[in-house]
Amino acid sequence: MRPIVAGYPTRAVRLGFGTIDIDLLTVRRLEDYVDTEALLRDADAPEPPYWAHLWTGSRHLARLVATHLACAGHRAVDIGCGLGLVGVVAARRGARVIAMDSAHAALVFARTNAARNGCALQVIQADVARPGLRGPFDLCLAADVTYDPRLQQAIGAFLAAHLSPAGAAWCVESVRTMDPGFRRACEALGLRVSEYEGREPDDGRDVWVRVTTVRRR
Secondary structure, three states: OOOEEOOEEEEEEEEEEOOEEEEEEEEOOHHHHOOHHHHHHOOOOOOOOHHHOOOHHHHHHHHHHHHOOOOOOOEEEEEOOOOOHHHHHHHHOOOEEEEEEOOHHHHHHHHHHHHHOOOOOEEEEOEOOEOOOOOOEEEEEEEOOOOOHHHHHHHHHHHHHHEEEEEEEEEEEOOOOOOOHHHHHHHHOOEEEEEEEEEEEEOOEEEEEEEEEEEEO
């Protein structure tokens, strides 16, 4: 029987990224926690637990971390960590990872998933606009969290304040892939931005994702 985590019944999924296999606990029947009618009807309806969705962007970023990024010995932060997938992969590859999310339940899942995969994360409940973290970070990782103008500005400011001189941020977006707001927010702060499109398998089809890399000039 799968454990209850942060009050949610769970199911396990097995994910492979290069040579790294991840055993991830997710929320079972996530659709039970999304009241679509209320969201359409009421502007003040409670926000569903979006952190609990296994986003396409997080899988693609986990793949990049597993196969392309140097992690060993680096200090990393997983911004809006959700279930903890990206942070767990970075920790498995030798990074010292802080997992940050505004949702307490997400941090419980991230810590639990790290333990299931033989690694550890330091977890911090914080809004990226007021993180209360000390930098610098060699790797800043963010998946599907730049969809909102407020978040675009806040994450850009976080990177300007917390990236190490030779550090890099890797941000993957699968929802608002054509939105230039995040790139513009970073460039306005004097950061160097490069972007490209990639593909990630999702339910038997390839989904386009936007990969944004941010560095200091």
